[in-house]
Amino acid sequence: MTTEQFWDERYGQSDRIWSGEPNAALVREVTGLTPGTALELGCGEGGDAIWLAGQGWRVTASDISRIALARAAEHAEAQGVADRIDWQRHDLAATFPAGRYDLVTAGFLYSPELPRTEILRTAAEAVTPGGTLLILGHGPWPDWHQGPRPDIELPTPDELLADLALPGWQVLTCSEHERTQTGPDGQPLVRIDNTLKLRRPTTA
Known part of the structure; x- marks a missing residue:
């Protein structure tokens, strides 16, 4: 199964996977920025891209799944x-x-x-001088997580910052935070997520 088939199959299992609401961390970090052009990588069903557009941004949103993109549109x-x-x-x-x-x-x-670090380096190259790179990620798998744990690296924001190796970029946010989600039994569960927000030098 190709990566595209994997995600099309996942999105095809139900009419909607995600809530449709923008990610709270994205709202927190983008609020206050002057709207301009934005690129979202891995837009899924479009919650974040639609919120950005509603705030005045002109958005390019990409995903590998045709089903997700059609739903987002x-x-x-x-x-x-x-x-x-x-x-x-x-x-x-x-x-x-x-x-x-x-x-x-x-x-x-x-x-x-997915060669995530390499893709995020390419993402950094796509930021205009003085522009912003925002990366949201998961912390380690929580103890309560059930089911398969894919062989996917989940670096801390400090580790990711070191891996990206972006000299001269201003670190605006590099932190972990708790997020509450609803578990399979309807009970609230706490997971650790992280945020890395950087500003590209104006002379780049």
């Missing part, structure tokens, strides 16, 4: 922001959206065998 149309979002299908291990952007964001960009 429908949601954007319903929210009245379809004209502010360019949906693009990319297998980021092979192709990458063209151009430079004032904001590049990657939220929970994980997939088996």
Whole structure:
């Protein structure tokens, strides 16, 4: 099974996987930035891209799943922001959206065998001078997690910062935080997520 088939199969299992709401960490970190051009990597069903467009950003949103992109486009149309979002299908291990952007964001960009660090370095290159790179990730698998734990590295924000090796970039946020989610039995469960937010030098 290819990566595209994997994600199309997952999205095809139900009418909606995600809540449709923007990620709270993205809202927190982007609020206050001057809207411009934005690139979202791994946009899924479009919750973050639609929120960004509603805040005045002109968004390029990419995902590997055609099903997810079609669903996201429908949601954007319903929210009245379809004209502010360019949906693009990319297998980021092979192709990458063209151009430079004032904001590049990657939220929970994980997939088996995905060269995540290399993709995030490419994402950094796509940030305009003075622009912002925002990466949201998971902390270690929690003790309560059940089911398979894919062989996916979950670095801390400090480890990711070191791996990206971006000299001269200003570190705006490099932190971990708790997030409450609903477990299979309907009870609240706490997971650790992390945020890395960087500003590219204006002379880059």
